[in-house]
Amino acid sequence: MSQTAPTILDFDLTDPIALTQALVRCPSVTPAEGGALALLGAVLNAEGFSVERPVFSEPGMPDIENLYARIGSEGPVFVIAGHTDVVPPGDLAAWTHDPFAAEIVDGTLYGRGACDMKGGLAAMVSAAIRYRRANPDAPGSIAFLVTGDEEGPAVNGTVKLLAWADRRGERFDHCLLGEPTNPAAMSDMIKIGRRGSLTGKLTVHGVQGHVGYPHLAQNPIRGMVRLLAGLEESPLDAGTEHFDPSNLELTTLDVGNPATNVIPAQAKAVFNIRFNDLWTPETLAAEIERRLREAAGNAVRYEISFEPTNAVAFLTQPGRFVAMVADAVEAETGKRPALSTTGGTSDARFIKNYCPVVEYGVVGQTMHQIDEQVATADLVTLERVTHRLLATYFAAAQHA
Ligand SMILES: [Zn+2]
Numbered sequence: 001m002s003q004t005a006p007t008i009l010d011f012d013l014t015d016p017i018a019l020t021q022a023l024v025r026c027p028s029v030t031p032a033e034g035g036a037l038a039l040l041g042a043v044l045n046a047e048g049f050s051v052e053r054p055v056f057s058e059p060g061m062p063d064i065e066n067l068y069a070r071i072g073s074e075g076p077v078f079v080i081a082g083h084t085d086v087v088p089p090g091d092l093a094a095w096t097h098d099p100f101a102a103e104i105v106d107g108t109l110y111g112r113g114a115c116d117m118k119g120g121l122a123a124m125v126s127a128a129i130r131y132r133r134a135n136p137d138a139p140g141s142i143a144f145l146v147t148g149d150e151e152g153p154a155v156n157g158t159v160k161l162l163a164w165a166d167r168r169g170e171r172f173d174h175c176l177l178g179e180p181t182n183p184a185a186m187s188d189m190i191k192i193g194r195r196g197s198l199t200g201k202l203t204v205h206g207v208q209g210h211v212g213y214p215h216l217a218q219n220p221i222r223g224m225v226r227l228l229a230g231l232e233e234s235p236l237d238a239g240t241e242h243f244d245p246s247n248l249e250l251t252t253l254d255v256g257n258p259a260t261n262v263i264p265a266q267a268k269a270v271f272n273i274r275f276n277d278l279w280t281p282e283t284l285a286a287e288i289e290r291r292l293r294e295a296a297g298n299a300v301r302y303e304i305s306f307e308p309t310n311a312v313a314f315l316t317q318p319g320r321f322v323a324m325v326a327d328a329v330e331a332e333t334g335k336r337p338a339l340s341t342t343g344g345t346s347d348a349r350f351i352k353n354y355c356p357v358v359e360y361g362v363v364g365q366t367m368h369q370i371d372e373q374v375a376t377a378d379l380v381t382l383e384r385v386t387h388r389l390l391a392t393y394f395a396a397a398q399h400a
Contacts, residue, residue: 007035007042014130016383017109017376019043019122024102024111029088030152031062036084036118037148040125044069044144047129054164056149056156064149064156068165071132072141076173076397078390079143080128081351082121083150083157086113087368094370107376114374116367120178121146123362123379127386138394143172150347158347162354174321175357176389177348178382180364186381187335190325191359193242193315194345195274198281199251199307200288202227204300208265217263221255223300224267228253230295231288236275242315243276243341246284276341277313281306311345316356324396325358328389332381360385 011018028034041051049069057063067084070077089099089112097103097110104110109119128142145165149157165172182188204224209217231248239245250271257264275284285306292304316322318339329337337360351357362382366372 007039009042009046013043013047014126014133016119016123016126016379017104019126020109020114020119020374020379021102021104023084023118023122024109024113025100026084027100028084028086028113028148030085030149031064032085033065033148037065037067037146040084040121040144040146041067041069043125043129047071047132049144054161056160056164058155061153061155064147064152066148066157066161067144067146068161070141070143070170072138075140075171076393077141077143077171078393079145079172079175079355080124080386081145081158081175081177081347081357082117082124082179083147083347084113084118084121085148085151086116086118087151090370096371099372104376108373109376109379110371110373112372114366114372115180115362115364116372117179117361119374119379120180120361120382123382124176124178124386127383127390130383131387131390135394139398140394142390143170145175145351147347154347158350162350166354172355174393175351175355176325176386177346177351177357177359178361179346179359180361180367181340181359182361182363184363184365185333186363186378186385187329187333187337189338189340190322190329191341191343191346191348192318192322192339193277193341194313194343194349195243195246195276195341196279196281196309196313197311197345198273198275198284198309200271200273200285201305201307202269202271202292202302204267204302206263206265206267209263211261211263214263219263220265220267223296223302224253224269226300227292227295227302228269230291231271233291236273236284236287237278240276240278242318242339243313246273246275246279248273275313277315280312281309311349314349314352315341316352316358321356322358324392325360325389328385328392329360331388332384
């Protein structure tokens with residue numbers, strides 16, 4: 001447990017723009033804490049939240065600081081999740097604004113983490129503070145689950161923080177994760193699930209030899225072409241109600257043969273599959289192995305292996321909670337957001353083991369890019385959506 005450093009809070013804590021600026025100015029490139037969690041801890045502490053700062057370790061990996069905060073002692077517990085770590089800024093000279101200065105020009109706030117996801121976290125913290133100030137006797141609890149290890153190996157972050165909270169008897173009813181889910185506008189989409197990810201490595205063995213004497217050799221490229229055709233011959237599935245069809249993408253194909261008169265000994269391919277809720281990594285691996293066996297017959301010698309994965313597909317069934325989030329977005333933006341399961345993986349895949357989780361955040365167009373930015377108007381919208389959601393959620397709890 002690390003001590004919360006004294007932090008000077010010389011801005012309005014219910015102002016999501018000021019709070020985003022303060023967070024962006026903390027250089028919290030994974031695994032550095034950079035003062036970001038200390039700042040959040042000080043803010044939440046000042047508003048009556050109890051704040052814990054567990055540090056998790058793993059041999060051979062840097063220690064990671066995390067934050068858990070809660071106000072209220074009863075259920076339901078509405079948990080807001082996120083991360084304060086950011087990816088490196090890259091070429092500093094390429095930025096038009098210092099990536100850790102949080103400058104605002106014409107309604108755009110520039111900086112590393114502006115959209116992914118200090119802006120989202122700041123807006124949700126501001127909303128929670130505004131809500132609790134106006135409703136000090138509100139039923140239930142609000143909790144924050146914040147990690148400093150989302151952009152890194154994600155080993156000493158959300159997974160361990162959830163288990164840590166669970167051991168302490170913390171129970172969560174619903175979770176809002178503030179990753180930047182919107183492609184272009186704040187009314188675009190909320191994410192109600194994520195696809196899973198499975199990576200396969202395929203090696204085809206041949207017999208090396210002279211191209212002029214092919215009967216003495218065996219070309220592995222011919223076998224590889226045959227296996228890959230077998231893998232892609234028919235779609236893995238047709239998609240499901242809330243998911244696109246699962247998709248296999250070849251990411252590399254290597255023979256590494258510099259000679260034009262040599263038949264190579266081996267060919268290697270790597271592919272990644274983003275899969276929907278019809279599959280688990282195990283059933284999908286079995287299907288891939290079946291397709292390869294069928295394509296190979298007795299003619300191709302090959303090996304297939306799969307990288308270990310914790311990225312399973314999951315869906316938060318559209319119901320009362322999902323509708324509540326969509327209602328709040330529609331009320332503040334004037335448009336009903338799509339319920340989406342597209343994109344990469346996120347920490348929601350770990351949270352879903354503890355409670356239903358929905359993701360909604362600012363526009364993510366510039367995440368991880370040079371000149372990462374967020375529209376200050378979007379921070380205000382996200383603060384309002386979150387505030388409305390908290391008010392509806394706890395009002396419903398009161399009348400339940
Ligand atoms: Zn993120």
